Amino acid sequence: MTGHHHPRSRGGFIEHTIAGLHFAMERALYADRSASGRGALQQLDPRVKVAGLGALILASAMAAKLWVVAAALLAAIILASVSFISIWTIATRVWFATLTFSAAFAVPALFLTPGTALYTIPGVLWTITRQGLTTAGFLVLRSETAATLALVLVFTTPWMHILKALRLFRVPVVFVVILGMTCRYILLLLENAHEMFESRKSRTVGPTTRGQQRRIAIASTGALLSRTFQLSGEVYLAMQARGFRGEVYILDDFQMQTLDWLAAAGFTGLTAGLVWVGR
Amino acid sequence: MLFEIDNLTYRYENNAALNDLTLSIPEASRVALLGANGSGKSTLLRILDGLHFGVSGGAKFRGEDLSEEHFGDDQWAFAFRRQVGLVFQNPDAQLFNPTVFDEVAFSPLQMRWSKADIKDRVMETLEWLQIAHLKDRPPHRLSGGEKKRVALASVLVLDPAVLLLDEPTAGLDPRSQSQLIDLLVEWGGGPKSVIIATHDLDDLADIADRCYVLDAGRLAAEGSPDEILGDRDLLQRTNLVHAHRHRHSSGEMHSHPHRHE
Numbered sequence: 001m002t003g004h005h006h007p008r009s010r011g012g013f014i015e016h017t018i019a020g021l022h023f024a025m026e027r028a029l030y031a032d033r034s035a036s037g038r039g040a041l042q043q044l045d046p047r048v049k050v051a052g053l054g055a056l057i058l059a060s061a062m063a064a065k066l067w068v069v070a071a072a073l074l075a076a077i078i079l080a081s082v083s084f085i086s087i088w089t090i091a092t093r094v095w096f097a098t099l100t101f102s103a104a105f106a107v108p109a110l111f112l113t114p115g116t117a118l119y120t121i122p123g124v125l126w127t128i129t130r131q132g133l134t135t136a137g138f139l140v141l142r143s144e145t146a147a148t149l150a151l152v153l154v155f156t157t158p159w160m161h162i163l164k165a166l167r168l169f170r171v172p173v174v175f176v177v178i179l180g181m182t183c184r185y186i187l188l189l190l191e192n193a194h195e196m197f198e199s200r201k202s203r204t205v206g207p208t209t210r211g212q213q214r215r216i217a218i219a220s221t222g223a224l225l226s227r228t229f230q231l232s233g234e235v236y237l238a239m240q241a242r243g244f245r246g247e248v249y250i251l252d253d254f255q256m257q258t259l260d261w262l263a264a265a266g267f268t269g270l271t272a273g274l275v276w277v278g279r
Numbered sequence: 280m281l282f283e284i285d286n287l288t289y290r291y292e293n294n295a296a297l298n299d300l301t302l303s304i305p306e307a308s309r310v311a312l313l314g315a316n317g318s319g320k321s322t323l324l325r326i327l328d329g330l331h332f333g334v335s336g337g338a339k340f341r342g343e344d345l346s347e348e349h350f351g352d353d354q355w356a357f358a359f360r361r362q363v364g365l366v367f368q369n370p371d372a373q374l375f376n377p378t379v380f381d382e383v384a385f386s387p388l389q390m391r392w393s394k395a396d397i398k399d400r401v402m403e404t405l406e407w408l409q410i411a412h413l414k415d416r417p418p419h420r421l422s423g424g425e426k427k428r429v430a431l432a433s434v435l436v437l438d439p440a441v442l443l444l445d446e447p448t449a450g451l452d453p454r455s456q457s458q459l460i461d462l463l464v465e466w467g468g469g470p471k472s473v474i475i476a477t478h479d480l481d482d483l484a485d486i487a488d489r490c491y492v493l494d495a496g497r498l499a500a501e502g503s504p505d506e507i508l509g510d511r512d513l514l515q516r517t518n519l520v521h522a523h524r525h526r527h528s529s530g531e532m533h534s535h536p537h538r539h540e
Binding site for chain 1: 365391394397
């Protein structure tokens with residue numbers, strides 16, 4: 001009866017998709033839980049973290065020496081550790097994904113950047129140059145450093161506090177609203193996708209072929225985007241209906257304590273040091 | 280008059296959701312907007328809440344135009360939002376904060392109330408709606424009935440003079456429906472106005488003194504709940520009741536338009 005079906009595809013596609021979406025939603029909630037934890041950075045004023053970690057990202061982007069970028073990455077890892085964010089969490093959520101994306105640009109740079117030949121791949125005769133290796137190293141390491149610092153910020157600061165801090169630094173309201181709505185849109189997309197695939201699961205009896213799985217995926221993507229777009233429009237209307245005019249207000253007051261000033265001095269010193277030695 | 284809608288037309292792309300609609304809602308009213316799905320009830324509520332603006336005709340709140348120009352003025356917009364609250368049909372659209380407490384505090388924060396007042400008022404509202412125990416929970420993790428209560432709390436926290444509700448009992452179990460109706464009855468009355476869009480006729484007499492029936496974006500009828508419920512032709516014409524075969528206790532089997540109580 002099912003001889004033409006792939007035996008391993010039995011229910012797997014939809015169930016894997018549901019499990020993946022559930023995992024992604026759990027990850028989003030983990031950020032909230034971690035931000036209210038008891039680590040070192042969690043105790044700091046959000047303004048210090050936004051400015052300090054942002055400055056470190058800029059310093060690593062400006063550094064002209066590879067070891068300086070590596071030092072910024074090391075600083076990010078130390079900050080994550082004292083904030084109870086595990087290396088495993090950083091590796092699985094940032095490093096592997098960033099490496100995949102940055103490698104797409106870094107690998108061609110290995111061969112295409114002119115310079116001193118280091119190694120030629122036998123057979124295809126592609127030559128890796130010293131300059132290519134440096135360029136690729138910068139690209140990968142800068143991306144990893146920036147992503148790690150950003151993750152440290154998001155995992156140690158409630159999202160609304162980040163938005164509020166950005167507004168206090170005079171980031172234009174339209175940018176902050178777009179950032180806030182983007183976050184909400186991604187969560188809605190996940191929730192909708194989860195619901196849609198669960199409903200699909202309840203209506204799917206028996207095994208599905210790879211062709212059927214592809215058709216389900218294509219049909220779902222279109223419907224999902226349109227549904228999420230409509231719902232995110234409603235969310236924005238609901239925000240307006242409750243008095244939202246673009247400004248971010250929160251109940252917690254930001255107040256600089258001694259620890260915050262010390263941390264601000266630490267971030268300033270570290271950033272200045274990285275910029276100086278990285279020239 | 281609380282609201283005046285004058286020859287108003289509203290279109291989604293090329294489809295008219297409201298078509299040359301004219302109606303008036305007096306102060307201190309308990310109004311039901313009745314109509315089948317797609318009759319324009321939700322659109323009308325959004326017009327009344329100043330979220331949508333007609334392509335022609337006009338809408339007024341206490342004699343002032345509900346126009347984009349007016350809503351561009353922060354002071355005017357805040358004063359309006361303070362007085363008129365809208366509870367959306369889909370609570371997921373309305374709940375976007377990390378915790379229930381933050382959700383209910385959202386509107387008072389926008390109104391720039393003092394933080395001490397906000398904390399007191401939010402707790403008072405949560406306790407009144409019997410959801411204080413949920414205050415630290417993420418809203419999207421709640422049950423349907425709890426979400427509806429949080430959505431209601433997020434609007435009632437401002438103690439608005441006018442409450443607009445879009446299908447408030449849709450998707451709720453009978454007990455949650457009845458609790459919600461009790462809450463609305465308790466809250467309404469006196470100088471407060473409640474305008475409810477619904478196609479549920481069962482609780483009409485409890486929630487409304489006046490009904491407006493919409494059909495394809497036009498006003499099909501208006502009257503008291505008794506007058507509207509007594510007009511079987513109207514209810515059938517506007518798809519508010521339907522006919523299907525059923526058996527009476529006498530054993531007789533036949534079909535006629537009816538609603539389930």
